[in-house]
Amino acid sequence: MAKKPRVVIIGAGMAGLTAANKLYTSSNDLFELFVVEGGTRIGGRINTSEFYSDRVEMGATWIHGIKGSPVHQIAQQINALQGSDKPWECMDGLLDEPKTIAEGGFELNGSMIEPISTLFKNLMDFAQGNEASKWCSMSRRLGNKSIGSFLRKGLDVYWDSCKDHEELKGYGKWSRELLEEAIFAMYENTQRTYTSAGDLFSLDYEAESEYRMFPGEEITIGNGYSSIIEYLASVLPRDVIQLDRKVAKIEWDRCDSRPVKIHFLDGSFVLADHVIVTVSLGVLKAGICNDPGLFSPPLPSFKTDAISRLGYGVVNKLFLRLNGNRKPEELPSLQMVFHRSDSELRHKKIPWWMRRTATLSPIYNNASVFLSWFAGKEALELERLSNEEIIKAVTTTVSSLLSEPHNEIMSDSNSNGFEVSFVDVLKSKWGSDPLFLGSYSYVAVGSCGADFDTMAEPLPTDVYHHHPLQILFAGEATHRTHYSTTHGAYFSGIREANRLLQHYHCVGV
DSSP: OOOOOEEEEEOOSHHHHHHHHHHHHHTTSOSEEEEEOSSSSSOTTOOEEEETTEEEESSOOOBSOSSSOHHHHHHHHTTOSSOOSSOBTTTTSSOSOOEEEETTTEEOOHHHHHHHHHHHHHHHHHHTTOOOHHHHHHHHHHTOSBHHHHHHHHHHHHHHHTTTOOOOOSSTTOOHHHHHHHHHHHHHHHHHHHHOOSSGGGBBSGGGGGOOOOSSOOBOOTTOTHHHHHHHHHTSOTTTEEOSOOEEEEEOSOSSSSOEEEEETTSOEEEESEEEEOOOHHHHHHHHHSSSOSEESOOOHHHHHHHHHSEEEOEEEEEEEEOTTSOGGGSOOEEEEOOOTTOTTSOTTSOGGGTTOOEEEESSTTOSEEEEEEEHHHHHHHHHSOHHHHHHHHHHHHHHHTSOOOSSOOOSOOOSSOOOOEEEEEEOOTTTOTTTSSSEEEOBBTBOTHHHHHHHOOBSOOTTOSSOOOEEEOSGGGOTTTTTSHHHHHHHHHHHHHHHHHHTTOOOO
């Protein structure tokens, strides 16, 4: 009796479980199928948790556009969108207009915010492929390499057109230009969390227009993002998914009837005809740099070059429980405008890592749990800090912002009124987790969209090889137009499953 082709999928996240689901449901039991997961849970960068009876997401949070999203289709199919038994993160959608507070306790009105908000939105719309003739001519003239440089040149053009603006009054030591730049920086910091680029000067300008969004609103999932993962896994026999199986090395192109040998940290191994590698770009970057590397023989240079060039950043979420001395409705949703970390005007007790987060908001209307997002160096610093250090810093920052305005350089004391405190913290740690080493990918300066296509190419490259399709690659960092998203990971899992199904003359969808 002929042996079944053995397919081993490395990683039980969205890409891996989508591929496993597709292979199992479409092949009429053609394959011997295994999913090996290094962690003790399924889901990968999808991880629904609970914090004080609220359902929260430690990783993937949003369905980015409901029209055409396979994640939305699954969530609808399994009644996961509104069927929650408890309150969940962002269940009200986007909250009411936040208060925007500048350091020193100055609340900013719409006339101060809206010109900069509109400017930033128009610049990003153009960078993402939506025509805007003013910025089109500027872009051609200045030859931008990064989103960061394009945005700052746009701000300079704005200032050149506003030289006759009257002097700013009533905002203490803030000048008009300093305040406008700080508002602009607030929007830049939000953009950093969208892209995972710790510095927007490292985010490629040309590739930004290739990124695609689904139309329609952005929503969260009432039953948790993990309900999508559980649905994908539910069709698989119980012995298919193996947890706590950390891969040490992948040998490929071996002279054997099963050409791939996967070694695990516990000393065991498994042989396979095909391996679908769905580990994060961060793990791949480490795997090609470490000695010994993850792959033996090493991956070909065209593959390692793409892995090296593409960007991969860290985004972390910080949840804080409000102390009972304040009613949740007393603390508004905040947009925070800070002086630079090196400014003499800064409040000395607001730490540098707080100055590059843009918002602090309840996770739904009148919730007692608040959320901030961090990217880059600040996200890594958040992982290092103790809960006590975090609570102290956020309490100092928020109390300072919501106190009465100061007209002088802010002192270390906070004697002007509003006191707020938090009692507990829940934070993600994607950067230091060895199974991920970060959050999601982006097109760095020096790379391009074609590098995502290169990431997706299977090995060996010789289509006439006697053992083709030994190593296949899936995951968000292998999708050219939907990288960094769960639906991009889903599409990549379908793509690689179909590649194997078509190879064995099964019908893929």
